[in-house]
Amino acid sequence: MTPQPSTSAACSKPLSDTASVLQLDDVRYRWPGRASFGLHVPDLSLAQAETILLLGESGSGKSTLLSLICGTIIADTGRISVSGTDIAALSAGQRDRFRAEQIGLIFQQFNLLPFANVQDNILLPLKFAPERRNRVTDPNTQAAQLCNDLGLPTGVMSAKAGTLSVGQQQRVAAARALIGMPPLIIADEPTSSLDAATQATFLDLLFAQSRAHGTTVLMVSHDARLSDQFDRVIHMADVAQTVRDAA
Ligand code: ADP
Ligand code: MG
Numbered sequence: 271m272t273p274q275p276s277t278s279a280a281c282s283k284p285l286s287d288t289a290s291v292l293q294l295d296d297v298r299y300r301w302p303g304r305a306s307f308g309l310h311v312p313d314l315s316l317a318q319a320e321t322i323l324l325l326g327e328s329g330s331g332k333s334t335l336l337s338l339i340c341g342t343i344i345a346d347t348g349r350i351s352v353s354g355t356d357i358a359a360l361s362a363g364q365r366d367r368f369r370a371e372q373i374g375l376i377f378q379q380f381n382l383l384p385f386a387n388v389q390d391n392i393l394l395p396l397k398f399a400p401e402r403r404n405r406v407t408d409p410n411t412q413a414a415q416l417c418n419d420l421g422l423p424t425g426v427m428s429a430k431a432g433t434l435s436v437g438q439q440q441r442v443a444a445a446r447a448l449i450g451m452p453p454l455i456i457a458d459e460p461t462s463s464l465d466a467a468t469q470a471t472f473l474d475l476l477f478a479q480s481r482a483h484g485t486t487v488l489m490v491s492h493d494a495r496l497s498d499q500f501d502r503v504i505h506m507a508d509v510a511q512t513v514r515d516a517a
Contacts, residue, residue: 291454291486292316292339297348299338308513309334311348314504318453319484321477325494326506332490333378335510336458339488340373341365353453370399374447374485376457380439382446384432388422389413391431392445395452402450409449416445419475421468436463444472448479455479457489461496473499 294314301307309331316322326332337343338350341357350357352372360368369375374395382391392413396403406412414427420441426434431442440463447455455476461469477499479485489500497503506512 289318290315291318291320291353292488293349293351294339295349297338297345297350299334299343299345301334306514307331307334309338310511310513311335311509312511314509316454316486316488318486319480320502321480321487321500322489323496323500323503324488324490324506325492325497325503326490328492329514330506331510331512332506333458335506336456336488336490339456340369340375342369367398370395371401372452372454374449374452374455376440376443376447376455376460378458378462380443382431382439382442385430387428387430388417388434388442389427391442392416392449395446396450399450402452405450412449413445416448416475417441419471420445421471437465437468440464441468441472444475448475451479451483451485453485455485455487455489457487459490459492461491461493 292315294311296313297309297311299309324332324335334343338345339352341350341352341360344358352368355368357365357368383394386394389410393409396406396409403409414424417426418424422438422441422445426438431439434442440460444457444460447457457476461472464472473496476487476489480487487500
């Protein structure tokens with residue numbers, strides 16, 4: 271990651287000409303039965319190895335945009351391609367597998383399996399993604415290494431995820447996103463439950479993976495103070511039009 275001058279921020283185009291990992295063209299979405307909120311993203315692209323911070327006020331549609339990119343919801347119109355694949359053209363099953371292969375996901379609510387242990391939670395994406403699995407020589411060692419990097423105690427691997435503190439769960443969710451080096455990491459407010467030191471460690475790890483493996487990182491936060499650490503800052507208001515009145 272090379273910090274860029276802030277004049278380059280708030281732009282919908284990548285700073286480099288490298289192949290785009292993510293491209294949104296004229297995407298529109300309304301939550302079913304919710305005429306009061308609509309999202310329109312005319313043109314947004316993210317390049318390989320770019321680190322992008324997405325800022326925007328609460329309710330501006332950041333999480334909705336991430337769900338569209340992940341293919342957990344499908345745009346009403348327009349096209350979203352991830353690594354050149356039009357995600358709407360895949361069947362639901364193909365999309366689940368594609369997501370597991372291509373995207374390391376950190377949700378706002380972590381989405382860990384509470385009754386499974388930490389190791390199984392971290393290794394979960396590899397079960398559905400053979401290519402991602404093949405990038406890891408020894409999954410158990412890799413999972414333990416990520417935990418160690420993120421400052422989780424050694425004994426935590428066998429603990430049930432639901433018994434951990436919120437901050438520890440967030441780190442497990444981060445390890446699960448990083449394992450197997452997916453080309454795109456998408457993180458929805460991943461540092462909100464971390465103390466300052468752990469937040470710095472987590473971001474360092476994320477950027478190190480981006481540099482070492484060309485991973486693109488798209489992270490949502492409400493904390494504009496993180497801006498300097500990213501290659502590019504995108505403001506929701508600049509890339510998306512939202513409709514919030516009755517329609
Ligand atoms: P942000 O992440 O920027 O706070 P969201 O994408 O969560 O914004 O929400 C944008 C709008 O979409 C809000 O009006 C919210 O109520 C609505 N919304 C979000 N998730 C759902 C959902 N699962 N079903 C219906 N409406 C939703
Ligand atoms: Mg949100």
